[in-house]
Amino acid sequence: MMGYRAMMLGAFLGMPLAGILSPINAQGSMTLRRADQAYGNLAYSQAINLARQASQERLSAEDQARAYELLGFAYASLDSTRQATEAFKQALLLNPDRALDVGKVSPKITSAFALALAQVLVLRDLHIDTTDFIAGSGSLPIRFTVTRTAKLRTRLVGPNGQVTIDSALGEGPVRLAWNGLLANGQPPARGAYRVVVEASAGRDSYAASVPLQIEAGSVDTLPHLLALPGYDLLPETVVPARSWKPIGLALMATSLAVGGSLALESSKLGGGGRREILAIGAGAGLVGLFATLKKPAPVPAQANILYNSLVREQLARRNTEIAAQNAERRRQVKLAVIPQPRTARKS
């Protein structure tokens, strides 16, 4: 009965683990590989011995974390939760970002891992994105998770100075932002920097850091606008339709002059001269005709003029704002932050 249960348990644990553990085969430690094979064969005690042996060897941090993780798996499979938790804690201290796929490992292992996470003080998933921002006005987001309540101190250190970004108690996911200025209030010069996060809780402490390459450059200025987008200037004059009004007015003026002259002529003097009024009257009529045939003069379009003046006023106002912004931008420094591969250490 016991053998059957062990076999079922081994099948439950071993089948999913085959996929997870496959990368181990590529690892260099023979002991670690044998431990993995023993675990795969459900020989948990042998796996524990071999994993312990491997952990004493001179392995890389990743292989060492893997050895402790294998140890945790084997202990958990044998229901030795305390030992499993301790093994997972060691694994987490070596590689705090290590996580289990809850869909592929047994609940026993998952719970032991969760217990280890609750007990150990580590900083997980310390993450900084590649970011461009303006020092003093933008910010660099910094994200990480602290597994226990701890006093957190986050700093940026580098060759040209340092600054404490934040110092406070924290637990769980933590989001911080650096405004791009050092302790002296100036933006950093180009160079290699490092964001260091230190966590301390009682006697436990942990520190993690992310190296950054910071490039400092000038901020792009805005071009002045020649037109407001979507607001085109309208023609300020319009050509009216051709009309007969000019010749009408010329003939009316001529008629008035002729009529007035005839009416004012003195009868005692036997009338008056006609050639003068006829000559000028005909000329005035011709002027009226030419004016009628001439292309009408453009006349001001008051509504368009008002509209254009408002648009120009807005354009001038916007360009004034742009000039002020550019003056400010010329004093600013644009930072390009490029995270480098990070390391972690425990203490």
Add this chain to the structure above:
Amino acid sequence: MRLTLLIGLVCCAVPAAAQQVSLGAGYALSDYREQADFLHFRGSGPAASLSVERGRVALQADGWHLSFDAAGDAPPGLESFTVDEIDLRVGLRMVSTLALEAGYVRQSVSPSRAAESFSGLTVGFRGWYSLAPGASVALRTSYVAGSDFTGGGSAPFGIALGLSASYGPGSGRYSVTGDYRFERIDRRTELSGGRISVPIQSSVARLGLAVKF
């Protein structure tokens, strides 16, 4: 000579800044009648004009020198004569197309016995309308008052009527101008203790070219 002097005085009197000056020259035809229908003369001669406009105020000076001969229907033996005339007017624009004008007109006849020389004050209105760029037409009427005649007498009634038209290419800096003026002065004088009417009537047509500065 006097006309040139007057035009020069007008030019100097008004500051050059912010003003529009128009200078014109041409040829005038005239019909002159006096006293009765048999005293009928026709003449022609050179004419000049100057216009200075500043703000609502405009100053207009017209002058001509005409040589008159008896018309075909006049009796023989009438003496030819010349007339120098100057017509000065100052206008104050009241609305965009209408101005109140006051002026002075002086007509000098040589020889003086051939016709009547006179001077007088005028007051009237001038209305104009811009027909198109460079084209305009104007009407003018004025009352001639305070006339002074070399041969004596007075004129209780005198009136002048004018028609002007101008046309030029483009905005009309250079333009062809035509001006017509009809003038009637009802002069009365005393003869043998009684007052007799000796009216004077003239019409002048002037064709010319003008340039604006």
